[in-house]
Amino acid sequence: MGQAEYGESHDRLTRFMKANGLKLTRQREVILRAFLDSGDHVSVDDLLALVRQSSPGVGHATVYRTIKLLVDSGIAQEHKFTDGATLYEPVGDDDHDHHDHLICTRCGKIVEFENDDIERLQEEVAAKLGYQLVDHRMQLYGACQIVDCEGLADKESGAVRLPRVR
Amino acid sequence: MGQAEYGESHDRLTRFMKANGLKLTRQREVILRAFLDSGDHVSVDDLLALVRQSSPGVGHATVYRTIKLLVDSGIAQEHKFTDGATLYEPVGDDDHDHHDHLICTRCGKIVEFENDDIERLQEEVAAKLGYQLVDHRMQLYGACQIVDCEGLADKESGAVRLPRVR
DNA sequence: TTAGATGCAAATGTTTTGCATTGCG
DNA sequence: CGCAATGCAAAACATTTGCATCTAA
Numbered sequence: 001m002g003q004a005e006y007g008e009s010h011d012r013l014t015r016f017m018k019a020n021g022l023k024l025t026r027q028r029e030v031i032l033r034a035f036l037d038s039g040d041h042v043s044v045d046d047l048l049a050l051v052r053q054s055s056p057g058v059g060h061a062t063v064y065r066t067i068k069l070l071v072d073s074g075i076a077q078e079h080k081f082t083d084g085a086t087l088y089e090p091v092g093d094d095d096h097d098h099h100d101h102l103i104c105t106r107c108g109k110i111v112e113f114e115n116d117d118i119e120r121l122q123e124e125v126a127a128k129l130g131y132q133l134v135d136h137r138m139q140l141y142g143a144c145q146i147v148d149c150e151g152l153a154d155k156e157s158g159a160v161r162l163p164r165v166r
Numbered sequence: 167m168g169q170a171e172y173g174e175s176h177d178r179l180t181r182f183m184k185a186n187g188l189k190l191t192r193q194r195e196v197i198l199r200a201f202l203d204s205g206d207h208v209s210v211d212d213l214l215a216l217v218r219q220s221s222p223g224v225g226h227a228t229v230y231r232t233i234k235l236l237v238d239s240g241i242a243q244e245h246k247f248t249d250g251a252t253l254y255e256p257v258g259d260d261d262h263d264h265h266d267h268l269i270c271t272r273c274g275k276i277v278e279f280e281n282d283d284i285e286r287l288q289e290e291v292a293a294k295l296g297y298q299l300v301d302h303r304m305q306l307y308g309a310c311q312i313v314d315c316e317g318l319a320d321k322e323s324g325a326v327r328l329p330r331v332r
Numbered sequence: 333t334t335a336g337a338t339g340c341a342a343a344t345g346t347t348t349t350g351c352a353t354t355g356c357g
Numbered sequence: 358c359g360c361a362a363t364g365c366a367a368a369a370c371a372t373t374t375g376c377a378t379c380t381a382a
Binding site for chain 1: 291292301304306
């Protein structure tokens with residue numbers, strides 16, 4: 001989210017590659033571009049389809065391997081929802097980073113939100129139990145009251161821009 | 167979790183079966199007993215192994231099918247963590263129901279906790295976005311400061327009794 | 333008796349891996 | 358040139374399903 005630009009992410013990827021003795025291949029560049037163009041919440045399969053529009057020869061194993069690289073280099077974020085394949089979204093360049101998801105149980109639409117109070121309480125809980133918080137997953141599942149929700153196809157689930165909920 | 171007793175769960179299962187025109191088979195009783203005996207956070211594979219100690223002939227498909235029944239009848243709760251198989255735990259008879267998990271990133275130990283403030287905030291967030299909250303998943307991943315943690319085998323992850331964190 | 337349950341094997345869907353070949357640096 | 362990356366096919370997992378057989382009610 002947050003309109004990650006290609007150049008910036010490309011630089012980041014290049015740096016990551018260099019730092020780890022990896023190579024910047026044609027496929028990796030194509031995958032990166034497709035990933036950033038896609039917007040958000042794509043599965044490896046989605047991404048493969050996008051990539052193949054311009055580069056039909058790319059194998060799915062390459063996409064699996066590359067998306068992991070994007071995660072490790074801080075370009076992509078991984079989300080495992082209750083079912084289906086793992087989804088990935090670009091990490092924002094801006095400050096909207098710690099967000100969670102609310103998934104509509106009727107149409108599968110994914111809404112992103114952030115709530116600093118919850119975030120803070122999570123830290124507190126972990127600390128009180130004697131843990132150093134490393135990561136968290138929070139997903140809310142709910143039915144939306146909006147009319148157009150029900151009609152949405154399962155695949156037609158565009159995410160909504162970050163509301164800041166207080 | 168709240169020491170679910172066999173008799174009680176058995177009754178519940180019987181009622182559920184009757185209500186849905188299903189049958190209470192030998193296998194289902196064995197699986198139920200093994201599940202309750204196990205304590206908590208078992209995978210279908212764990213459960214199958216337990217079941218086969220007393221009933222070697224049971225097939226894994228049966229366990230998959232039965233554990234779903236236990237979930238539907240309110241005896242078991244399902245948890246999908248970041249990796250590995252889905253884990254199940256008995257639902258407590260007592261009032262400790264809405265709890266979440268903190269998973270140690272070093273040893274995999276699962277600590278349960280409940281925090282009403284977070285719970286309330288989740289409801290609030292959903293409501294403000296126009297959703298009726300149906301379910302939620304919250305998992306904290308952290309490294310514990312306790313000495314004996316590091317040594318624990320990956321499989322040796324016993325869950326700790328519900329601390330109420332405020 | 334009969335609808336539902338079982339056990340097996342096979343199918344599914346997602347992700348990983350082995351390996352011969354290709355290509356970046 | 359040499360090591361890493363690719364593409365393919367196959368393997369690895371977790372879970373589901375088809376089907377002939379069994380069994381609870």
